[in-house]
Amino acid sequence: MRTPASWVVVGLDNGGTCNNATVLDATGQFLVDHLVEIPSLVQEGPEAAVTALADAFRNILELTSTPLTLVRAVGLDTPGPASANGVISSKGSTNFNQVSWHGFDIRGALETELGLPVIYNNDANAAALYAHHRHFGDNAMRRSSVAAIVGTGLGGGVVENGRVVSGAAGMAGELGHVQIPLHGVLEADQPIPACNCGFEGDVESIASLTGIKNNLLPYWLSRFPDHPLASEPIGKAAKLLRGYGEKEDPLALAVFGQQARAIGKLFTIAANFTDPHAYLLGGGVVEAHPHFRQWFLNTVRETTELRREQLAVASFALVADLDMAGARGAAVAALERIQTGPAR
Ligand SMILES: [Zn+2]
Numbered sequence: 001m002r003t004p005a006s007w008v009v010v011g012l013d014n015g016g017t018c019n020n021a022t023v024l025d026a027t028g029q030f031l032v033d034h035l036v037e038i039p040s041l042v043q044e045g046p047e048a049a050v051t052a053l054a055d056a057f058r059n060i061l062e063l064t065s066t067p068l069t070l071v072r073a074v075g076l077d078t079p080g081p082a083s084a085n086g087v088i089s090s091k092g093s094t095n096f097n098q099v100s101w102h103g104f105d106i107r108g109a110l111e112t113e114l115g116l117p118v119i120y121n122n123d124a125n126a127a128a129l130y131a132h133h134r135h136f137g138d139n140a141m142r143r144s145s146v147a148a149i150v151g152t153g154l155g156g157g158v159v160e161n162g163r164v165v166s167g168a169a170g171m172a173g174e175l176g177h178v179q180i181p182l183h184g185v186l187e188a189d190q191p192i193p194a195c196n197c198g199f200e201g202d203v204e205s206i207a208s209l210t211g212i213k214n215n216l217l218p219y220w221l222s223r224f225p226d227h228p229l230a231s232e233p234i235g236k237a238a239k240l241l242r243g244y245g246e247k248e249d250p251l252a253l254a255v256f257g258q259q260a261r262a263i264g265k266l267f268t269i270a271a272n273f274t275d276p277h278a279y280l281l282g283g284g285v286v287e288a289h290p291h292f293r294q295w296f297l298n299t300v301r302e303t304t305e306l307r308r309e310q311l312a313v314a315s316f317a318l319v320a321d322l323d324m325a326g327a328r329g330a331a332v333a334a335l336e337r338i339q340t341g342p343a344r
Contacts, residue, residue, distance in 0.1 A: 002031045003065045007072050009338065010060060011331025012053055013123065014040055014078040014106075016095045019053055021060035022324065024331040026339075031064045035323055045100045050109045057114060072338050073117040075330030076110055077126035084170030086120030119334045124149065125164045125173055126329030128157025131280045131319035133332050136162075141336075144276040147319065148175055148263050150283035154204035154211075158274060162336065165274075176204030180265035184303070185258055190219050206262040209284075213238035216255045224251045246289040256285075260296050264303020271306050271314075279304065282319040293318060 006026040013020040018037035024030050038059060041052040053076070061068060079096075081089040086107025088096045096104070107120040121129065128147035133140045141162035149155040154176030158165040165172045177195065179202045186192075193205035193215035205211050217238055221230050229237040229244070229251070244252035267279045285296050301316045319325075 001033075001064055002029070004031060004070055005029075007070050008066055009073045009075060009331050009334035010057055010071055011075045011327040011329070011334065012056055012077075012110075013126070013326030013330060014042070014049070014053060014076065015123075015326075016040070016042060016079070019056040020324065020327045021056045022327040022331055023060055023064045023066055024328070024335050026335070028335070030328060030331070031066070032060065036060055036063060042095055042101075043098075045098050046104045046106065046109065050106070050113050053110055054113050071116060073119060073334040074110065074114060075119050075121070075126070075327075075332070075334030076107060077121045077123045077326045077330040078106060080122035080124070080170075082106070082120075082122055082170060084120070084166040084168075086118070117334075117337075119330070119337045121164055121166070121330060121333050122170070123326045124155030125157040125166065126327075126333065127155065127282065127322060127325035128173065128280070128329070129159055129164050129332055130325040130329035131282060131322075132159040132162065132278070133329075134319060135278055135280060135315075135317055143278065144274060145278040145280055146175070146267065146270040146274065146276045147280035147282060148203070148207070148266060149319075149322065150207055150209075150259065150263075150281075150285055152209050154208045156282075158270075158276075160274065164333065175266060176208065177202045178266055178269060180262060180269065185261045185265060187219075191215070203262050203266045207259040207266075209238055211259070212241060212255060216258055217241065220251050220254055223254075227251050242284060242288055242292075246292045256296060257299055260299035261303045264300045264305075267300065267304040268306075271304065271310055275310060277314060279314065279316045280319050281317070282322050282325075286318045286320055286322065 004025045008023050008025045011022045019040045020037050022032045041048040088101050088104045090103045092102045107118050111118040131147045132145045136143045144160045147156045156175040157173035177197050182201050192200045195202045195205040241252050245256045
């Protein structure tokens, strides 16, 4: 923990069980170097949850000895789907399933509660923004990136000149639900993977824990019926798979190879769509054994078809510190908004 040398912004990452908070000063230094979490109370409804966010805000100011008068703005991120302005989907979502959440303006409610400007991003976009700034440092505002973050789903975002591309309805950068060519990804006799969103053959149907459990592992276990994971419940087997991948188990490498190639197909679409400076990869795979994560990144890179001119300027990288990325990305967005004003 440090104490501020200038005015600051606060970043609040709202999750299903906890809020994580951070403080960023005007020089771009984070005052918090580890996770600071308190319960988010989202299951108790909007009123309790907004109070819990305000508690997280006051708690992080106290821990960093930051006077309230130094705070210029607050960055907030939550899981989506939500509008670009932080209005939770009218259909609710996994985290916001109570009817009182449907269509709730969480950004506006927190702004009223704190009496400070609140800048909103969804959690995947906030993480992508942090990954971008961490990767490019001082050059961040002059660079573009696309980030794919493999978790329960496939999150990420698109960053252009240091700013998240959020779209007209706030739904840009939903990379998990981009449908990809499956040639070169699936085996000839493999069923087309289905996603919870209703699409078939999108990135998340392959490159996510859910994709492993629902689609890839059932198929590959039919090819390796004597594999030790065949006797485990499928959800548990899916979580254990990375450990097998680190030991170069053939079934696990087949599954993760398909994930990496799916991400490579996504990045090929990105190359022809926004032609970014960097292709960033995050999630559980980043915490894996160095040999395994390098193999995964190399497979992504080999599957991404770039033109010679693009190869000369593009980079591929793994992004770390993702447990703090939501709060930090939310804070970066708030700092940027204060320094440069609203996006045109
Ligand atoms: Zn989908």
